Amino acid sequence: MDSRVLEPFIEGLKIVYKSFGIEDIEKGRYEKKSNLSSVRDVNVIIGLQQDLKGSVTYSMSYSTAQNIVSVMMGGMPVTEFDFVAKSGICEFVNMISAHAITLYSNLNMVIDNTPPTLIHGKSLFTMLSRIQTVMFELITPSGNIEINVGLENII
Secondary structure: OOOHHHHHHHHHHHHHHHOOOOOOEEEEEEEEOOOOEEEOOEEEEEEEEEEOEEEEEEEOHHHHHHHHOOOOOOOOOOOOOHHHHHHHHHHHHHHHHHHHHHHHOOOOEEEEEEEOOOEEOHHHOEEEOOOEEEEEEEEEOOOOEEEEEEOOOOO
């Protein structure tokens, strides 16, 4: 997969974190997978349409999701994955996707995204598509986040 296609997701996440005063983000693992799947506790899925067709899944542990929402709420502790935390993590992914889509427009690509879908649970295996996928991990102060990108018309 062309790295130009992946970079907007990474940059979108960095831009959102920077808006909360956090800039210490590192790239972690990179892996090609035969399907779009996750074994993490919290998965937020965004569908992509137009010039890119497929899905992006942001996957993380419960503690990472709670830490992210805490950052979004100015440091207020988030001790449960309740409605506020669920809503917050979906909004976090919406913000990342909005920035990624703006960056795609700089590549003369038109991308539409679907509203986020949240799937969560302990010991959960989520298989969303049999399409080839690229997973890259970002190491953040809130915890590790996997971004799984499965695109029909790129890979």
